[in-house]
Amino acid sequence: MGEISRTSRAGTIPPSCLHEVFRAAEDRERATGRPVIKLHVGEPYFPPPREVALAVEHAVHHGQTAYTSAEGMSALREALAVKLETENGHRTSPDRVFVTPGSCQGLAALFQSLANRGDELLLPELHWPIHLQQVLLAGFRPVFYALGPGYRPRLDAIRAAITPRTRAVLINSPANPTGAVLGTELMEGILELAREHDLQIISDEAYEHFVYEGEHVSFASLEHGLPERERRVFSTFTFSKSLAMTGYRLGYVVTPNAAAAHALRVVQEASIIGPSTPVQYAGLTALKARDSARENARMVRANRDRALPALRDAGLLGELPQGGWYAVLDLGPVGVDADTFAAGLLEKYDVGVAPAAGFALRPVVSDDGRILSADPAPDSRTLVRLAFCGDPAELDTGVERLLAHAAELRSRGGDP
Ligand SMILES: Cc1ncc(COP(=O)(O)O)c(C=O)c1O
Known part of the structure; x- marks a missing residue:
């Protein structure tokens, strides 16, 4: 051989x-x-905030070290659902929220939970290299959409990249490496395209708090009034950037509906059993450090x-x-x-x-x-x-x- x-x-x-x-x-x-x-x-x-370190220390010293479920501790998921609604305008339930060891693992698991053989996934022509690795590892074929002025995605370019095999589009706003930020109008257009072609949207919002022109718009907030079965936006977030908790490895993924949550749960059970327990206690404290x-x-x-x-x-x-x-x-x-x-x-x-x-x-x-x-x-x-x-x-x-x-x-x- x-x-x-x-x-x-x-x-x-x-x-x-x-x-x-x-x-x-x-x-x-x-x-x-x-x-x-x-x-x-x-x-x-x-x-990172000092109280976050103290929360980990406290958890370890008080034996809060047992496994949690694949989705993470309910107390943290409930707190995250409140944060999502109040800060991101995204009304969801704790059952749809997964705590992950960094949003990097959350993204990898998410791609794995979505991919079928031969499916294509649209990535921006300039993208975080890990997104490409994750997409390939999951078995997607990457297809790249061109970016316009300021490296912002162009609706016509996304439309042109869609084929009958396209399954999902990755949107990263604010973007690594370009710093591009998407506004509501463009997002509405992308969502409309996604409905037309039955695509999933994966919205990586790792830099949600670092927007210098305009406001951060969480993609899933555009689906606010829709029943779950019509929702198609997945979102990923992290504590790494906003609170400098890079080495804590703590992020979260929000799935749009029960079927998507079920598939992600299987991947997480098989991949991590559950996220680190003391670090989840750090997350509960970190959520108060606005x-x-x-x-x-x-x-x-x-x-x-x-x-x-x-x-x-x-x-x-x-x-x-x-x-x-x-x-x-x-x-x-x-x-x-x-x-x-x-x-x-x-x-x-x-x-x-x-x-x-x-x-x-x-x-x-x-x-x-x-x-x-x-x-x-x-x-x-x-x-x-x-x-x-x-x-x-x-x-x-x-x-x-x-x-x-x-x-x-x-x-x-x-x-x-
Ligand atoms: C665009 C983007 N998404 C996700 C991540 C993952 O961050 P973490 O795994 O620390 O949550 C990073 C880290 O650099 C990033 O730049």
């Missing part, structure tokens, strides 16, 4: 490009003994407003991201590709950024679901992603050095 025929489907899926950047930055730190400014990483500089979420959003917004306009003025950034933690820069005017730029920036200036080609892979999938190739979309080769959720002084220095590197390359006509 040849090598390729022994390789499992998962073994053919490209690893996240971010691991490569992480490794390069770590190697650099080891080699030079100097710290790298990590603008490639979405790790916030603000800590002021922290607001303050964290204010700090990231201040980073955006202070550090990013210089990148726009230098012609590297089209418009300031409307939300989220990231901006996509286009190095077209500098005259180099993103890999060359990022390698030089790390080597000469100790600053890490993530080349965005890995956010735009176009896998070719065989009939049995294995990936035959996964080249980046050609127009992604000059894009890099920069995270602006980090320490303000480091961000400012990192942006200064990035601009110096770009100016130097430009003056040499892009010759590294």
Whole structure:
């Protein structure tokens, strides 16, 4: 048997490009003994609320450590249903809410609960690489929809990507990596399309609290008045971003109806048994820390407003991201590709950024679901992603050095 025929489907899926950047930055730190400014990483500089740590400690010390059900503790799911209604305008019942070890696992489980052989799922042309991995692992065929100005989805592009095999559309607002935010009108249009073609919508709202222009709209709030059987929006949320609880691994998924909840329950029983119990107690406490979420959003917004306009003025950034933690820069005017730029920036200036080609892979999938190739979309080769959720002084220095590197390359006509 040849090598390729022994390789499992998962073994053919490209690893996240971010691991490569992480490794390069770590190697650099080891080699030079100097710290790298990590603008490639979405790790916030603000800590989780103190009371959240105390809640975990309390749970562990008081023996609140037994398994819970696959959906999670009812007390937390009830509290989440209240949060969803009051903050997101999404009236649901605790039976439809699943607590998950991070929204990443929730998304992976959700895709697995939805996929049938040969189904297609629509992803934005620039997307979080983990979404693509999850979609492929679940057995979907990814199809990509083009983005318009400000990297916002275009209704006509989504419509054009639909085929008789399309089963679902992924919407990520605010988006990683682009920072694009969708408004109600566009969402209404997408929902209408989904009804017309009987599609499910998966709305990843990890950055719900980080919206700088307008308001965050939860997709499922548009189904507010509908009976359950007519609902088609799945939503995923996390404590990682709003409250800097990245390593706690706590998120949640909301399913639109009983049949969808049943399928997800089976996947979760088989995958996790249940989410971590002490961490769920942390979640109960974290839900009361609304002021922290607001303050964290204010700090990231201040980073955006202070550090990013210089990148726009230098012609590297089209418009300031409307939300989220990231901006996509286009190095077209500098005259180099993103890999060359990022390698030089790390080597000469100790600053890490993530080349965005890995956010735009176009896998070719065989009939049995294995990936035959996964080249980046050609127009992604000059894009890099920069995270602006980090320490303000480091961000400012990192942006200064990035601009110096770009100016130097430009003056040499892009010759590294
Ligand atoms: C768009 C998006 N969705 C989901 C996640 C998952 O976050 P977590 O698993 O920590 O909840 C991330 C994390 O970077 C993300 O960027």
